[in-house]
Amino acid sequence: MNLKNEFGDNKWDNFGGISPLIAVFKSFHTLNPEIEQIINEQTFPVAFAKGKHLASPLKRNRYIFLIIKGAVHGYIKAGNQKITTWIAADNELAGSIRNLWKEVDSDEYIESIEPVLAIAVPHSMSRYLYEHFSIANYVGRKMTEIYYQGASERAFIARLPTAAKRYERFLVTYHHLLDRVPLKYIASFLAMRLETLSRIRSAAAKINTK
Amino acid sequence: MVTPFISYCKANHPLSAKFIKLIRSDAYILEVSRHEDLTQLLQDTDSTFFLSSGLIRKYIEHQGKDITLDFLGEENLLDSDLFKHHYLEGQQLRLQALEDCRLIVMPHALIKKLLHQCPESGFVLKTLMMSKIYQLNQQSALSRIPDASARYQIFCSLFSNNKRIPGKYLASYLGMRPETLSRVKASSELN
Numbered sequence: 001m002n003l004k005n006e007f008g009d010n011k012w013d014n015f016g017g018i019s020p021l022i023a024v025f026k027s028f029h030t031l032n033p034e035i036e037q038i039i040n041e042q043t044f045p046v047a048f049a050k051g052k053h054l055a056s057p058l059k060r061n062r063y064i065f066l067i068i069k070g071a072v073h074g075y076i077k078a079g080n081q082k083i084t085t086w087i088a089a090d091n092e093l094a095g096s097i098r099n100l101w102k103e104v105d106s107d108e109y110i111e112s113i114e115p116v117l118a119i120a121v122p123h124s125m126s127r128y129l130y131e132h133f134s135i136a137n138y139v140g141r142k143m144t145e146i147y148y149q150g151a152s153e154r155a156f157i158a159r160l161p162t163a164a165k166r167y168e169r170f171l172v173t174y175h176h177l178l179d180r181v182p183l184k185y186i187a188s189f190l191a192m193r194l195e196t197l198s199r200i201r202s203a204a205a206k207i208n209t210k
Numbered sequence: 211m212v213t214p215f216i217s218y219c220k221a222n223h224p225l226s227a228k229f230i231k232l233i234r235s236d237a238y239i240l241e242v243s244r245h246e247d248l249t250q251l252l253q254d255t256d257s258t259f260f261l262s263s264g265l266i267r268k269y270i271e272h273q274g275k276d277i278t279l280d281f282l283g284e285e286n287l288l289d290s291d292l293f294k295h296h297y298l299e300g301q302q303l304r305l306q307a308l309e310d311c312r313l314i315v316m317p318h319a320l321i322k323k324l325l326h327q328c329p330e331s332g333f334v335l336k337t338l339m340m341s342k343i344y345q346l347n348q349q350s351a352l353s354r355i356p357d358a359s360a361r362y363q364i365f366c367s368l369f370s371n372n373k374r375i376p377g378k379y380l381a382s383y384l385g386m387r388p389e390t391l392s393r394v395k396a397s398s399e400l401n
Contacts, residue, residue, distance in 0.1 A: 076351050078356070078357070083351065083354045083356075085350050086350070130333075130336075134329075134332075138332075140332075141332060144336060144339050145339070147343050148342065148343050151347055151350065154347075154350040155280075155347075158349075158353035158385075159277055159278075159383075159385065160272070160277070161272065161275055161277060165272075191354045191356070
């Protein structure tokens with residue numbers, strides 16, 4: 001996916017003058033001026049309307065996205081069906097991490113489910129920082145651990161034996177998405193039909209009002 | 211004895227003599243028998259484990275039901291930190307050897323030494339972790355596919371020798387009853 005900086009030299013005017021990615025990195029480790037300069041120069045804001053694809057198998061994804069505002073889902077296609085495998089919203093990273101390090105094709109689509117404002121983080125920049133700065137190496141490993149935990153949770157939740165249990169788990173680990181992600185995507189993510197999810201939610205609402 | 215891990219790392223990144231020397235001196239072999247429960251063994255050892263040979267099943271017990279979460283074959287990694295993540299109502303993650311297994315044990319103290327003394331270690335560990343994340347993402351996608359036959363077909367394409375896995379565990383992993391798995395397998399063989 002070929003993206004470009006549409007905001008020119010003033011790209012960080014609405015972000016306090018620096019790339020928001022710097023704050024994310026700094027939450028793991030202090031940075032040096034050289035790293036900050038590279039991040040400021042090479043990352044850039046991007047905006048997507050609702051229903052737009054940030055990445056697809058047809059166009060090899062060369063970015064990770066830091067979602068500033070909005071929500072996206074990652075899905076695969078099974079026949080004509082879209083299967084949601086992950087959902088990301090404000091202050092979360094979105095993107096296929098696999099082709100960060102290998103030039104490989106992915107069968108994943110990433111689509112906005114709300115209007116999105118994000119920071120595009122080029123794979124080329126991530127690789128450069130990782131290879132040249134031990135601080136970035138450390139931050140990269142810490143972020144990979146977070147990805148790993150997220151991936152473990154997503155793999156786990158889908159294996160819970162009943163739809164009710166999967167929804168219960170969703171409320172624990174993804175409750176922040178409940179009021180903003182369309183139920184059809186939540187149902188797909190929880191490996192259940194929309195009707196099943198509606199039934200479970202109705203039953204839960206009745207219990208809460210008693 | 212630790213050569214399989216060194217070979218695996220070398221396939222992804224050049225290794226320094228120092229890296230190889232540290233692995234050879236500080237890593238050791240652990241052999242477990244088929245059916246053995248590895249949970250306590252791994253939990254008590256502050257280490258990362260590389261599965262050199264064999265097959266391990268990762269599962270939890272939930273309300274009397276055994277739920278298979280993963281099958282770990284050769285060249286897979288496990289870490290004792292795995293047990294720090296709490297799954298469901300404090301249910302403990304468990305590990306069972308489905309075959310005789312040989313594990314290469316790398317204490318966390320060794321990992322720290324490698325990261326400190328061998329610059330390529332960061333890349334090596336990252337590659338191993340990325341491979342694991344990719345596997346988890348595949349599992350994630352697989353378990354969300356609504357059609358049982360499709361789930362089975364995709365699993366077969368990802369796991370080269372599913373005959374190593376007892377049917378009841380495979381059924382649990384694929385989110386179907388054993389009877390459904392038998393039917394799906396028979397239909398697949400017919401085709």
